[in-house]
Amino acid sequence: MIAVSQNNYVSIMNDKHKQIDIKDVTEAVRSHRPTDEGHIYVRAQKGKWQQLRKLMGWFFMLLFAVGPWISWNGHQAILIDVEQQRFQIFSTTIWPQDLTLLALLLMVAAFALFFITTFLGRVWCGYLCPQTVWTFLFIWFEEKLEGSANKRRQLDKSSWNFNKIWRKSAKHLAWLAVSLFTGFTFIAYFVPARELAVDLLTFSTSFWIGFWVLFFAFCTYGNAGWMRTIMCTHICPYSRFQSAMFDKDTYTVSYDTERGESRGPRPRKADPEKLGLGDCIDCNLCVQVCPAGIDIRDGLQYECINCGACVDACDQTMDRMGYERGLISYTTEHQLRHRETHVARPKLIGYGVVMVLMLVAFAYMASNIMPMGIEIIRDRNQLYRETTEGLVENTYTLKIMNKTLSTETYRLNVEGMDDVDWIGPEEVVVRGGEVLSVPISLAADPYLLSTPVKDITFVMTHTGLDENDSKATLRSESKFFSSIN
Template identity: 40%
Template sequence: MSNDKKDKTSKQPKEQVIQLYQGAKRIHPKMAKGRFANLRILAILATQFVFYVIPWFNWSGRQAVLFDIPERHFYIFGLSLGAGDLIYLTMLLIISAFGLFWWTTIAGRLWCGYSCPQTIYTEIMLWIDHFVEGDRNKRLKLDKEPWNFRKIRIKFTKYLIIFAVCAWTGITFAGWFTPIREFVPALFTFQAGGGSLFAAAFYGFMTWLMAHQMREQVCKYMCPYARFQSAMFDKDTLIISYDEERGEPRGARKKNAKKEDLPLGDCINCTMCVQVCPVGIDIRDGLQYQCIGCAACIDACDEIMDKMNYPRGLIRYTTESVLEHEYTDADIKKRLLRPRVLGYGAVLLVAVIAMITSIAFRQTLEVDIIKDRGVMLRENNRGWLENAYNLRIINDSEREQVLTAEVSGFDEIMLTGLPSEGLKVPARETITIPVQVSTIPEYADKGSHPIEFRFTYREADSNETNTIVEKASFIGE
């Protein structure tokens, strides 16, 4: 072949394969050790104790915490809430929202790093990975190995443990909505209800999908909080930051090299902060929305700083104002006493006080007066005009209540249909009772007349009474 032909051949572009989509590579973070890692472990143990253990507690002969959706009744230790108390769910959501806003303004994404279920279950899955497959290097090496008996055995063991954790998580989740002491035996004897089975299977599957399969992808691409958190950040919000002024220029050096003799900053470019990050970012690139505030990079960097005999804090919890030398980390008042924090805190405090006060003074028995449209007006055997009503009585308490009633609105008026000794309303039940109100025809001329029901109720074994007043109307001739 001539030189001209060789030149033409060498100048031809090589064929390339361009992929429009490339799957995300599995991140294998190194296990971090340190004070913040210990705090995360404590947070996981505390939250999972609540989730896995609390449903097994009993309170006054029933499950201590139970959200009984079919019966439309919620039990939270000594507090019993019925369908009429859904307003408290709205108040709880408002409190949670403003609590998150307030906390994010002060401390950034500490919720994500220590308490978010996605973070917690991802951490549990990483523990399983580390326990079965080994540390980060061993896991990376195992993934590159061809499939053989050893790899199949290790992977099968890991997935067996993951399946057990996810299955029990799903069962526990269902146990918050159906009595768990009945559900678990029924599950293993194939007698559990379809709704409970679906809830357990769905939550267990989602635990596997989110915490094991997708992991950091949920935090990076699916979580809305990661997207709007910056709206609540300011220069005084506590965030995890790399001290660029101290760390740059970065570079490797010998351990015994004197710091003052090197034209380098404190960062030795070991990349340990990247290796321990569960979402795979480099904190040295600045604040990123993917950062969940778990502080694994702080523990890793502090360990390296200790080995190099450098002061800790190259990566630390701090604020932009501190990094810009407007004040120091110790000056916490300037960080807390600012309008945004005080505003969110005031709204949160008002909402909490309102909810506690409302629950403390709420009526445990409710009465709805429903006019019987089938009997608008009739004459009874005494010759009086009579209207018919249905009383829907809701007993949200866990004790039987005795109800008596009287009615007013005319000089001569009579209420019939209730026992003279009082109506017994069973605990946690709703009953409907037909009653009649009658008066002398001369008092009730044509049209609607306002009347008032006064209900008095007490616990069956108590003399302390409560009163409910409800307004209604009487149709005259």
């Protein structure tokens, strides 16, 4: 009886609340994609957006390649020296004590990414991401050595012969050459480039440096040559959380369904309205040029990187058919629904304000980095000792850091105590990038001290700078201990 009652209840509920019809379009979508066993054969595409993407890609790739070879005052301009624990960028040297700058820089980059994603979608992925830039570079070698997308597909299906062997071998050799150059260039930001080049050419580099060059070369070869969209869709976290920053005013690559449907082929001079068709002629070029192999007509998908290849392909098709451009375009959901797009919205303004504030803070701290540093270490064995002359003596070790790359001279003294004897060097010479330990002692007459603990200040003055310069003098607080009779 209970089972019958439950069945009757389910039947009643199904009658009352009709289930939503679900249509499986997986096979239909998959049939459009230019893939063979998971491999995407990307068709070459020209157009204004692809021209912009290529210009930006080549510019930043060239900047990446020449960066380690730029010299500044006789030194490598950009060098992250892990061994010496310093980051050299032109005339500025950032030490571990200044890592707040790195935190601010990462915050600026994060909010800049949030800002641009909220405004223009995943344009970072489509135009600037190294994964995309190197992937398109590897595809370029494929096109030059194996031919167009259709020829590459036919080549892969053909049996192994001399033509296939030499083309495949040349392609992979080109990929390996680019990968090795990429690995070398990346490590050259951490190891002086000229020394690294000589060591690699003479096979005299250390094991770990050679290992990391080959490791990053292997990663480049695997990511750009084999994984490609797998890296973007399954490994990179950005593709997963970027949709959380989208809203109905975000500019993304979108298909105008209202204008394009119903899609279908037709003669060039035919009137689509008389045929009951939209502007989409179902040529599938938008799918064939997509590096992710998706059909943008199925709606916004997380694989889309906003590279604009489908926009250029569709615009050229519209030109040939004599239709208006923009069937696929950079647009917003509001525009597609004939509503007003609000560019200056609270979320976008908030990201922009925080980004600017972080940038100002970074610029302020970067411009006020001291070219020197000092750390005071007291003698931990005893607070003070009495000398044979009846004076009270405190011992300190001054850790003096020269943050520049040139040899500098510093003058040392102490403030906060009168009639104190300085025992130790009052002027020191420190080589560029060196940390010098200077032991000194302070001795004073206990009868002239009013308290058992005296606040004092060690002062280090850069002799090579003007005394009115705010960076010429550095102060560090400490204490002087004594006994009061």
